[in-house]
Amino acid sequence: MQKFAMSTVVLALAAALSGCQDKGPQKEFVSIEKNPYPSTYKPVSNKSVLITDATVLTGTGERLESADVYIVNGKIQQVGKDLAVQADTTVNAAGKWVTPGIIDVHSHLGAYPSPSVESHQDGNEMISPNTAEVWVEHSVWPQDPGFNRAREGGITTLQILPGSANLFGGRAVTLKNVPAHTMQAMKFPEAPYGLKMACGENPKRVYGRKGVAPYTRMGNMAGYRQAWIEATEYKAAWEQYEAAYKAGLNPTAPERDIKYDTLRGVLDGEILIHNHCYKAEEMAMMIDLSKEFGYHAGTFHHGIEAYKVADLLAENGNCAALWPDWWGFKMEAYDMVQENVAIVDAVKNSCAVVHSDSDTTIQRLNQEAAKIMYTANQNGFNLTEEHAIKWITYNAAKSLGVADKTGSLEAGKQADVVIWDKNPFSVYSKAQEVYVDGAKVYDRNDEKYQAVSDFMLGQR
16 A cells, blocks of 8 residues: 655644653553444344245355245255255245345435435535545434335345435445334444445535535545545554554554544445446546555446446456446436446456335335346346346345345345245236345235334324
8 A cells, every 4th residue: 555644633643642652550542432333133033934835046146946945043044945844934935936135235215214305304414525424324214114115125135325415425334124213223233334435426516516626526536535645644543552552652542533433444444435436437546546545445336337347347346236227317327328237247256236226216126137137138148037136135245245144045144035926027026025034024915014114103
């Protein structure tokens, strides 16, 4: 990683450290609590479930006919044909399809809830180009009825992002899509935080109109670079403090800044970048930026021109979260092709994801993936259901850093499972039953498993 000359701020911090490094009684060590709002989510199922005789798409590229899925204590125990096991509950899924729970990596539910009224618009802190200090989880309203509608479409995990007005929009949070009264009770245990960034037109438009930087794309880049320089210095100052204290000295801790706590988390590899970025050359620029400062550029969202740099994305391990047919609404979103996802997906070691960024299409993300598969096949691709399901399951989990926990039907994974009444790539398909950690959280035929929001409860 490139080395930087220390700013006057950090030089002052360093001077303070050197002036306090006596060997007297040490003051209490100052540490930063990295997760002050921990998950309180608890899986509710300790029973076993056997789903039998279904067409199973595992999320790992396999398609099994007349197969069973066996769930024990909230985890996938076995997947295969004619499993010789006993379960507390057996579900006859003959003629139906089973997939991993669907994952949407780009949602604003809870922060931009429905009904969409001004008093509920809490997703975009448009007061500065860099608002890395805000955490969208502090805007999430868990009673948003949109969570229930998404669950009815098979969504078991979703990432809530702040908006895209700023170069750095704030922290994202990953949730389990379970009915709950608090955000913490939905928070996906041990999922890494995300950092929302944005390229191109949004930040330069929002701030350029105010007469402040950035006003151009070069202004965008200058803003990113300055922020990463300051974050690098902040990280160095804290590491110097920690090393000096560990050596038995008595240094003064640097001043805390929650904006740079987040950026330092990226530099330390603990927080994943999720970057709203449409154009090919800007994605390439952001990869260069990440190399300059020594972090990973993460996932590009809305990458309308991702197909132009598919090789570059795969080479650098970047996921691309894309729409099937939503483009042309502004200049940077103009140059799309309907095979965008398929072209990105065709490269070795790629990570193509289908996302929604919508409180309505999140309810049918399976159909969004289907549009791509069928359109691409009409134009010479040879995509199958067992492959395409990865775009909304395994690859999405990989983008969020939770692929070791969910996103596929493999032994030991969390039992996030959807039973569909027919091929989920059919426009007529509906989720029949949805399980999160082996607990049924939705049943189309049983009102007992159809959650009702507390919204307006006191008005009834």
